[in-house]
Amino acid sequence: MPGVPSGRACENCRRRRQKFKCDYAKPTCSRCAHLGVECIGSGQRRFVFIDQKCARRRVLGRKSVASVASTTSSSLQSLSACSGNDADVLINSFVEMIRPSTARRFNLAWTYGTFLEKVPQRLGSNEALDVAANALVASHRDFATRRPVTLDSLAKYSNAIKALTQSLDDPMESRSLETICAVILLTMCQNLGGLGLQHLNSHCQGAVQMLHLRQTSSPIAEFELDLHTYLQDPVLVQSLFNRSMRLAPSKFEALSRVLAINEDLPGSAILILLFRIPSLMRHGRAVLHGCANRDAFMAELSSTFITLRKAASLVYSKYMMGPSTESKHTGPYGFCLAFSCIFNCMLRGVEPNNHQLLQEAAKLV
CATH class of the missing domain: 4.10.240.10 (Zn(2)-C6 fungal-type DNA-binding domain)
Known part of the structure; x- marks a missing residue:
């Protein structure tokens, strides 16, 4: 025109x-x-x-949640602004954070997982999820412009906490996937705004407990399985820094059932290996206090390090050599590299003159 x-x-x-x-x-x-x-x-x-025939988006009821879960992520491309109300503004703002054209350093779907592509179609069905998504949009805006956390972001985060508290008081909403997703979105607000590790720990623990309460004999829905997969990495990191999240072997077996960890998948096999790190740390502290055998600890540490390096090589050769690497494969490989550096430093602390460890350290960095 x-x-x-x-x-x-x-x-x-x-x-x-x-x-x-x-x-x-x-x-x-x-x-x-x-x-x-x-x-x-x-x-x-x-x-x-603008196509005037575009139908207004209907607010999803509880009865339609099951049908929404089966919708593929291709619906992300079909979302468009059909009206100027607050719901459409929120959907459009959320889609901008996860659109494939968004730069990777600002793309939340690349950072946290593709399960975020299924969130826009669920907005409007749960107040806690809507307010949490609004808080995440505000935190992401501050992060993208490289400015400190604003009062607007803090106010929206506070409103999200209040809405989540009200949802948890409702027996029906407290076990819904939308409420669990709202908790996960709040953990992302914590990461982007740097609001403290203590609240991040509590959010993840709460999400895991809510998933545990949802366990039934029926097959797990695809969206719920995506939430399980996302929580594996934060729980792993917190098992190192949060004493209440450090897992004994028996507790890990129970957690693996809650998070639906599949031992046959390369990424999950690596996670199972990395979940052994807290027990290694306890063993190392026992060695420092003279309560355990040093040689046995070094043998166990070296064996775990070698297995981890082999797993990293397998993931790299199978998933990281293609023209376009998917974010769901870069996560496990990134964990392998990070913890390989940690293991390498621990071994070099005991054997500072080991040239092989020095060469591996240079390659890892």
């Missing part, structure tokens, strides 16, 4: 008319990121044709 502006620059770059054009990066362009200001409308056209 003649006369309709076709520019896709953000509001700041369009208003200032700088010599260098906006680079259209999402969620924030390079210039706004450099200045630390909010970037609005980057990569979006100011005027577009």
Whole structure:
């Protein structure tokens, strides 16, 4: 249509008319990121044709939750703004954080998992999930513009906590997948805003307990299995730093059933191996206090390190050599590299002149 502006620059770059054009990066362009200001409308056209026949999005009832769970992630591409109400604004803002065109360093689906692609279609069915998603959008906006946590983000996070508390008081909503997902979204707010490890630990513990209460003999839904898969990594990290989350072998067997860890998958096999680290740490402390045999501990540590390195090589050769690597495979491989560095440092602390360990350390770094 003649006369309709076709520019896709953000509001700041369009208003200032700088010599260098906006680079259209999402969620924030390079210039706004450099200045630390909010970037609005980057990569979006100011005027577009809208199909008037687009139906308004209906609020999902509890009876439709089961049918929504079977919808594939391809529906992410079909979401569009059909009206200007708050629900549509929230959906569009959430989709921008996980859209494939969003840069990887700001793409939450790449960082936390593709299960986030199934969240937009569930917005509107649970108040706790809606408020938690709104808080996550605000935290992500602060993170993308590289500025400290704002009062608006803190207020929305506080509202999300209140809404979650009310949902937990309801026997029906407290066990719903939407409420569990709201808890998980709050852990992401903690990560993006750096609001403290203590609350992050409590959120993850709560989510695991809620999944445990949902255990039934019926098959696990796909969305619920995605939530299980996401929680495996935070629980693993917290088992190292949170004493209440350190797991004995018997407790790990129970947790593996709750989180549906499949020992046959390479990524899950690595997680099972890494969950042995807390017991190794306890064994190491016993050696330091003279309560355990040092040689036996070193043999166990070396054996675990060798097994971990073999598992990392297997994951790399099978999943990391393709032209496009999926985020669900980079997570286990990243854990392998991180904990391989830790094991290498522990072994070099005992054998500082071991040249093989020094060479491996250089490769890992």
